[in-house]
Amino acid sequence: MSLIASDKKNIWHPFTSLSDAPDPLIVESASGIYLNLKDGRKIIDAISSWWVNIHGHSHPVIAQAIAEQAKKLEHVIFAGFTHEPAIRLSENLLSIFPRNQSRIFFSDNGSTAVEVAIKMAIQYWYNQGIKDKTRIIALEGAYHGDTFGSMSVGERGAFTNAFAPYLFSVDFIDFPSEENEKNVTRDFEMNLATNQVGIFIYEPLVQGAAGMRMYSHEILERLISMAQQHNVICIADEVFTGFGRTGKLFASDHLNVNPDIIAVSKGITGGFMPLGVTSCSGKVVKAFQSSDSGKTFFHGHSYTANPLACAAANASFSLLTKPDCQENIQRISKSHLGFIQKNRNHKSIKNIRSQGTILAIELNTKEGSSYFNDIRTRIYHYFLERNILLRPLGNIFYVLPPYIITDVELKIIYSAINEFLDSLIESNRLN
Numbered sequence: 001m002s003l004i005a006s007d008k009k010n011i012w013h014p015f016t017s018l019s020d021a022p023d024p025l026i027v028e029s030a031s032g033i034y035l036n037l038k039d040g041r042k043i044i045d046a047i048s049s050w051w052v053n054i055h056g057h058s059h060p061v062i063a064q065a066i067a068e069q070a071k072k073l074e075h076v077i078f079a080g081f082t083h084e085p086a087i088r089l090s091e092n093l094l095s096i097f098p099r100n101q102s103r104i105f106f107s108d109n110g111s112t113a114v115e116v117a118i119k120m121a122i123q124y125w126y127n128q129g130i131k132d133k134t135r136i137i138a139l140e141g142a143y144h145g146d147t148f149g150s151m152s153v154g155e156r157g158a159f160t161n162a163f164a165p166y167l168f169s170v171d172f173i174d175f176p177s178e179e180n181e182k183n184v185t186r187d188f189e190m191n192l193a194t195n196q197v198g199i200f201i202y203e204p205l206v207q208g209a210a211g212m213r214m215y216s217h218e219i220l221e222r223l224i225s226m227a228q229q230h231n232v233i234c235i236a237d238e239v240f241t242g243f244g245r246t247g248k249l250f251a252s253d254h255l256n257v258n259p260d261i262i263a264v265s266k267g268i269t270g271g272f273m274p275l276g277v278t279s280c281s282g283k284v285v286k287a288f289q290s291s292d293s294g295k296t297f298f299h300g301h302s303y304t305a306n307p308l309a310c311a312a313a314n315a316s317f318s319l320l321t322k323p324d325c326q327e328n329i330q331r332i333s334k335s336h337l338g339f340i341q342k343n344r345n346h347k348s349i350k351n352i353r354s355q356g357t358i359l360a361i362e363l364n365t366k367e368g369s370s371y372f373n374d375i376r377t378r379i380y381h382y383f384l385e386r387n388i389l390l391r392p393l394g395n396i397f398y399v400l401p402p403y404i405i406t407d408v409e410l411k412i413i414y415s416a417i418n419e420f421l422d423s424l425i426e427s428n429r430l431n
């Protein structure tokens with residue numbers, strides 16, 4: 001049986017229809033920003049493979065760190081035992097996380113990092129015997145993952161409809177855009193005034209899956225300050241925004257207030273190994289420091305703090321904190337701004353925006369903005385035919401490359417985008 005026939009017979013791919021999806025492309029190897037397909041094509045990975053690959057594919061430094069670790073200790077139970085890769089990683093992360101963060105809890109991916117964050121915050125109240133701070137506030141449009149807790153704090157819609165009766169109740173406030181800042185803060189204040197809100201969770205500065213929706217650090221800072229004045233635990237979901245994506249190491253670094261809990265994953269291992277991390281401040285830790293076993297945080301996964309994943313994360317950390325990586329992040333951010341400057345008045349564009357290394361283009365289509373806008377498939381194939389991987393969110397597509405991308409390679413992507421935007425005018429897809 002051919003590889004593709006076997007894949008189609010045996011494998012269930014994520015976010016993919018089981019009846020009418022096109023054949024998946026077989027990737028044989030990858031290097032730098034390129035995916036090398038079995039059929040000989042070389043594709044630019046302009047989205048860092050679901051936003052994880054920050055240093056380029058198969059980076060030799062990370063590959064070697066994993067190989068060396070694999071020969072020494074591949075895994076060990078993480079209750080009652082520990083190991084140097086996890087200890088070093090906790091030191092490394094705490095050295096770059098916002099200064100109030102004081103403990104690291106390991107899990108396996110972004111959804112579990114969020115799940116842990118929510119459970120930690122809920123038990124923070126439980127451990128103190130506080131029973132009335134049961135409400136959770138999230139932002140309209142939020143995406144925090146696909147497990148039940150993380151789905152519950154996310155926007156309800158096509159992705160969650162089947163599970164709606166099983167999701168716990170959460171209050172959503174409007175997306176804090178500049179235009180409705182007043183309404184959002186008023187609504188938030190009214191919620192906070194009930195003194196029943198225990199948790200506020202948000203994706204700082206950019207809602208990724210909602211369509212790279214961006215909002216200002218000033219308004220977020222205001223919301224967090226208001227929440228903290230009402231003694232609410234603030235959870236920053238930095239699963240996507242962490243590790244340099246927004247131009248600073250963490251999106252929270254753009255603010256003058258610190259979250260109580262942070263969830264990270266994606267870029268943490270440079271795309272090599274699945275790993276999630278939830279960190280929390282000393283205030284949260286204190287609520288769990290008790291000899292009463294009922295106050296222990298009973299959460300864990302078999303692969304918690306897997307040494308290979310920790311070794312990959314430590315290697316990725318060493319690359320990320322090098323001056324040349326930080327310069328690359330600034331270079332990409334500047335380059336995106338230049339592209340925006342040149343194209344902001346293009347007829348095909350409804351909105352073009354960037355935050356650090358993230359460039360997002362919202363197309364002006366007859367159908368309006370939606371994940372299910374059918375231009376999505378057209379965009380995907382247009383760029384794939386030109387050997388560029390983009391994965392649009394409806395009529396919004398984005399470029400968020402590995403940080404090692406060169407100016408020449410960025411230009412190749414920008415030129416293809418320009419040709420695409422012009423082709424839309426010619427084919428009269430616009431309003």
Ligand code: PMP
Nearest residue numbers: 109110111143144145208239240
């Ligand atoms: N939070 C955010 C902000 C995300 O963007 C994602 C994934 N796109 C997740 C959580 C879930 O992460 P994972 O896919 O690793 O479970």
